[in-house]
Amino acid sequence: MIPVTKPFAPPIEEYQRYLEDIWSRKWFTNNGPLVNDFELKIKQRLNQKHFLFVNNGTIAIQLAIKALGIKKKVITTPFSYVATTSSLVWEGCKPVFVDIQKDTFNIDPAKIEEVIDQDAEAILATHCFGNACDIDAIHAIAKKYNLKVIYDAAHCFGTSYQGKCIFGYGDISTTSFHATKIFHTIEGGGVFSQNPQLLRRMAYMRNFGHDGPEQFQGLGINGKNSEFHAAMGLANLKYIDEILKERKTQFERYDSLLEKLRVEKQRIQKGTDYNYSYYPIVFESEEVTMKMKLELEKREIFPRRYFYPSLSSLNYVEKTETPISDNIASRILCLPLFHDLSVQEQVLISRVLLREQNN
Ligand SMILES: *Cc1c(COP(=O)(O)O)cnc(C)c1O
Numbered sequence: 619m620i621p622v623t624k625p626f627a628p629p630i631e632e633y634q635r636y637l638e639d640i641w642s643r644k645w646f647t648n649n650g651p652l653v654n655d656f657e658l659k660i661k662q663r664l665n666q667k668h669f670l671f672v673n674n675g676t677i678a679i680q681l682a683i684k685a686l687g688i689k690k691k692v693i694t695t696p697f698s699y700v701a702t703t704s705s706l707v708w709e710g711c712k713p714v715f716v717d718i719q720k721d722t723f724n725i726d727p728a729k730i731e732e733v734i735d736q737d738a739e740a741i742l743a744t745h746c747f748g749n750a751c752d753i754d755a756i757h758a759i760a761k762k763y764n765l766k767v768i769y770d771a772a773h774c775f776g777t778s779y780q781g782k783c784i785f786g787y788g789d790i791s792t793t794s795f796h797a798t799k800i801f802h803t804i805e806g807g808g809v810f811s812q813n814p815q816l817l818r819r820m821a822y823m824r825n826f827g828h829d830g831p832e833q834f835q836g837l838g839i840n841g842k843n844s845e846f847h848a849a850m851g852l853a854n855l856k857y858i859d860e861i862l863k864e865r866k867t868q869f870e871r872y873d874s875l876l877e878k879l880r881v882e883k884q885r886i887q888k889g890t891d892y893n894y895s896y897y898p899i900v901f902e903s904e905e906v907t908m909k910m911k912l913e914l915e916k917r918e919i920f921p922r923r924y925f926y927p928s929l930s931s932l933n934y935v936e937k938t939e940t941p942i943s944d945n946i947a948s949r950i951l952c953l954p955l956f957h958d959l960s961v962q963e964q965v966l967i968s969r970v971l972l973r974e975q976n977n
Contacts, residue, residue, distance in 0.1 A: 620963055622922040624956040625797040625804075626861055628853040636849035645845060649825075652848035656803075659855055664783040666810055668817040671848065672824055672841040675772045675794025675807035679705040679742070681841055682768045682790040682809055685819045690737040693765070695725040696930040696943040698744035702770045703929040706742060714738065715930040715938040721885035723747065723898070723946060727755035734759075740766040745784060747896040747924075747952075748773040748800075750887045753787050768792065775801040776862045776893035784890075785810040790820075795851060800865065800895040801858055803851035806843050861957055862893060868955055868964065869894040875968035879975060897953040898924065904948040911951060913974045919967055921951040 636652065645651070653671055661669050672678050679701065683692075692706050696715045706713045714733050719726045723746040730741065741760055743751045751769070760767045769787060771777075772794035777784045785791040785808075795806030811817050819836075822829060827838030854861075881899040886892050901907040907923075914921055928943040929935070953967060 620919045620954045620959070620967070621956075622920055622924075622952055622954050623798050624958065625802055626854060626857065626957045628850075628857060632853045632856070633849060636853060637846075640845045640849065647842060647844040649842070650845040650848070652845045652852060653843060656848040656851045656855075659852065660808070663855065663858075664785060666783060666785055668811050668814060669785075670809050670817065670820055670824060671803075671843050671851075672807045672809060673843045673847075674805050675770075675792060675796060675799075676701040676705055677839070677841045678792035678794070678807035678809045679768070679770060680709055680839075681820045681823055682792050683709045683711060683740075683742075684823060684837075685816050686740065686766045686768070686789060688739045688766060690739050691735070692740045692742050693725075693730055693733060693738060694742040694929075695744050695746070696928040696938070696940040697723055697746060697925055697946060698770060698929060699772065699925060700929060700932070701772075702742060702744050703932060703935060707934055711739075712737075713742075713929075713935055715935075715940050715943075717940040717942045718746075718946065719752075720942050720946060721882075722749055722752075722887055723884055724749065724751040724887070725756075726942075727752045727759060730756070730759050731763075734763050734765075738763065738765060740768060742768045742770060744770040744772070745774050745777065747884060747898055748777045748893040749884055750777065750779040750784055750890040752887060753779060757787075772796075772799065772807075773895050774893065775799065776858070776895070778891040779887075780889045781891075786812065789813065790816060795847075800861065800893060801851075801854060803843070803847040803854070806847050806851065864957055865894040865955065868959055869897055871961065871964055872897050872953060872955075872968065875964060876971065879968075879971055895955075896924065897955045898950055899953065900946060900949045901951070902949070907949050907951060910971055910974055913970055914967065917966070917970060919954065919970065921953050923947070923950065924952040926950070 824841035
């Protein structure tokens with residue numbers, strides 16, 4: 619069986635050592651020493667001043683929305699994981715979908731201005747598959763109309779834009795460290811901001827709003843993460859360069875194995891130093907896509923339709939026409955890509971696709 623992704627697992631002895639420390643301290647959660655160490659190491663590695671480790675990438679988006687005080691309309695992408703949209707609705711905001719660019723799979727800045735009205739407060743954009751949005755264009759619009767910008771950078775560990783870590787852009791960037799992501803803490807997420815006051819607000823919010831044991835600074839939620847998750851993050855961090863390097867090798871191997879496959883590929887945004895986290899391919903039609911998927915599945919190979927369906931078709935949002943997103947969603951597959959995917963497996967997957975193309 620070849621799944622679309624498989625979590626990286628560090629040598630068990632290395633995780634075990636962290637567990638022994640945790641056992642000896644009996645400090646399991648609530649801002650423990652490993653959480654602190656993990657936050658520090660992430661900031662050092664990514665050259666970021668402000669970062670909070672939270673319990674998942676969905677809570678990270680919700681904290682960002684709450685901390686910025688956003689309550690009304692948010693301009694967003696229909697081509698992302700469902701958490702991007704559901705977080706907005708969960709927080710009582712109204713998602714306003716703007717279609718994507720057909721080649722980058724990211725929100726099309728040229729179409730943002732036409733949906734801006736009095737109630738528009740923010741833009742929530744996903745850097746899809748680790749590919750930077752047209753950040754310059756988005757920021758110019760945000761400035762002109764006084765909108766906040768949140769980036770859902772869940773796919774972006776290891777991506778830089780114009781020479782800087784991509785988590786440094788926007789009022790707040792969020793990420794996910796879920797086990798399916800390129801860098802993970804089993805479950806986990808993070809918020810980054812250049813604004814120390816916003817970070818402080820989210821730090822209170824992450825801990826029920828506590829400001830001392832009997833004191834509350836404001837409304838909060840439980841967004842904390844545990845020592846066990848921080849331990850996995852610390853153990854994995856040691857291998858992140860290896861993980862990123864292997865991912866690039868695999869990505870380029872698919873490129874050469876699949877040179878003759880008739881598919882469209884994602885265009886990487888200029889200025890992006892990309893992390894190669896996913897291998898999306900877009901077939902000529904939905905029919906061909908489904909045929910390819912079935913042929914792979916017959917051989918116990920499980921690509922995923924990331925992202926299908928378009929989020930503009932969810933039953934809890936206002937129906938919006940997003941033809942480009944719908945079209946890409948109907949024709950896209952992400953091929954298996956994970957640290958211990960073997961050359962033979964990549965060859966097998968490629969053979970199945972090429973053989974089917976000629977049938
Ligand atoms: C994974 C993912 C999330 C959610 O992260 P969790 O840690 O699973 O809550 C949000 N947005 C995108 C684009 C994702 O891929």
